[in-house]
Amino acid sequence: MQTPKVVILGAGYGGLITSRQLEKTLLNGEAQVTLINKHDYHYISTQLHKTVAGTASDEKITLHIPDLLKTDKIQFKKGTVQGVNFTSKKVQLESGEFIDYDYLMIGLGFDVSTFGIPGVEENAFKIKSFRSTKAIYNHVLRQFAAYKEDLDPSRLTFAVAGAGFTGIEMIGELIEAMPKLCLKYDIPVSATRIINIEASASVLPGFNKEAIDFTESYFKKNGVELMTSTKILECSPTTITLDNGEELPSRTLIWSGGVRGNTLLEKLDLPISKGRINIDKFLRVQGMENVFCIGDAALFLKEDGTPLPPTAQVAIQQAEVCGPNLIASLRGEQLKAFEYHHKGTVASIGNKAAVGKVFGLKISGLFAALMKQVIEARYLFVLGGPGLVIKQFLKIGKPHS
Ligand code: FAD
Known part of the structure; x- marks a missing residue:
């Protein structure tokens, strides 16, 4: 046989x-x-x-x-x-x-999923694979470099569509990245905007109230412009059209609207x-x-x-x-x-905060962020045992600069 x-x-x-x-x-x-x-x-x-x-x-x-x-x-x-x-x-x-x-x-x-919204498929940036996300990062760097030349505010207006799990995690990383990028390009942080556009009435639909409140106040504290109950009607390379009549000048719409x-x-x-x-x-x-x-x-x-x-x-x-x-x-x-x-769900908001529920327990803040790291480590453990966990944690996690 x-x-x-x-x-x-x-x-x-x-x-x-x-x-x-x-x-x-x-x-x-x-x-x-x-x-x-x-x-x-x-x-x-x-x-x-x-x-x-x-x-x-x-x-x-x-x-x-x-x-x-x-x-x-x-x-x-x-x-x-x-x-x-x-x-x-x-x-x-x-x-x-x-x-x-x-x-x-x-x-x-x-x-x-881009739900057939005009212009999203062609002009928005999708979190889909390592390659697609690397391409977004390179686009972001190009916007910073170009802003030095033309001071066009649409270059430093970063919009994220969707305030679900992925959208929130994306905003959290942008909050962390902006000051570092501004330092690198010698641009004041005040020149940048982070906007989160969500069709529902609040962030994190389906999460508990504590998680929603924590996230919304964390965004406020960090200058994120949160637009809930707002739908994107169209997206061009330089503009996002919203259902409240606003034409948002932005060259970066990161799409986290669904998979x-x-x-x-x-x-x-x-x-x-x-x-x-x-x-x-x-x-x-x-x-x-x-x-x-x-x-x-x-x-x-x-x-x-x-x-x-x-x-x-x-x-x-x-x-x-x-x-x-x-x-x-x-x-x-x-x-x-x-x-x-x-077993639970934990959404990170950058490195130092997260929200969610683990084994029925509601968690938020730094403790939740640590819990998120434990979850990530467990995956590495299942994949490659303690050796892989240690190897990945020891890797110089030097972010890009
Ligand atoms: P994937 O992990 O997507 O793997 C599919 C593989 O197939 C990839 O390696 C791809 O390269 C390969 N492939 C695709 N097409 C082809 C082809 N034509 N030929 C050959 N190979 C191909 N889930 C959680 O539980 N917790 C979280 O905190 C969480 N956070 C997330 C954050 C982000 C930003 C995103 C995008 C997702 C998150 N998810 C989270 C969801 C989670 O990542 C997915 O559910 C998970 O990756 C699904 O695993 P999979 O094996 O089905 O597919």
Whole structure:
């Protein structure tokens, strides 16, 4: 009998933790596993807002994938997935190469939803990948340099669309970054504006009142202009049009208005809702026994019929079940149903403050910021053990200047 081939698409939270599970449990020679990812580095998506603001070094945000694979049970292949033929069981890469599989795991992550608002797709900046966030950072630097020449205030007006989880975290990093950038370019901080535009009546819809109040007063204290109950109607390279009639001169709209599944998923001819693939309780694509899907790419419905949110917490917990289920499938054993256990949510507002709820306890301020670091460290621990945690913390986290 031929050795079964397992192919994992995407080395994000879902793909990497699934790989770790396979490394731990597969016997030597039991399966041939290939992990495919667009780049040879994994980016820590939950910290991408730091790359936008230049508040963390690239080395802290990206990890070399081959270094994370502990054994030769997993082969890493750098490649961009273009399609999958589920009949002939082949993954097609952009390079024209085809990769055969017997079992497939789709962990291709998220794309940004722009809801068809005119000009947003073309002109707003999206927190989507390490590359996209690096491009925003370089754009921000160009605005500072150009302001020295033309003193055009639209260059230093930084708007963030959305005051949900990601929007708040983005604003927090901008608050930290502005004084440093101003110092570097010898520009007064008073020349800069940070604006947060949110359609709902408050920041952090769905969070507790204490978290909302803490965040709004933190923004006020730090000069953030908060525009709640305000919708963006249009965005051009130099202007943001709001539904209150205002034309906001800004060359930087950072879009944190929402996420959806990777747009590639729509081309795969699989059961899909709201841009995400419908999966069963064993994390398999509905109606398929040999194709699994987890993380932001997957739509998992809870017992009450509501979907699990696209979070790293969900992706990691799913991966911890998906790995053993892949192995059970190839051994012909019983699969385990996935159950989600929500441990809490903490949104950082820069390095020194955060808000959220952990194990039912409401937290805010510096303690919450420390808690956020513990959560990030736990992920590194699951991925690479204590060695990786220490290595990442010891890395000179020198931010960009
Ligand atoms: P991803 O981590 O997005 O990984 C997908 C992988 O697939 C990537 O490596 C990508 O390069 C690769 N890929 C994509 N397309 C292709 C292709 N065509 N071919 C090959 N490879 C491809 N969640 C939390 O729980 N807590 C938080 O605090 C939190 N903070 C966040 C802050 C920000 C700024 C953002 C953007 C998200 C945050 N999230 C948070 C959400 C979290 O990051 C995602 O839910 C999580 O990354 C999903 O993991 P995933 O494995 O499904 O996908």
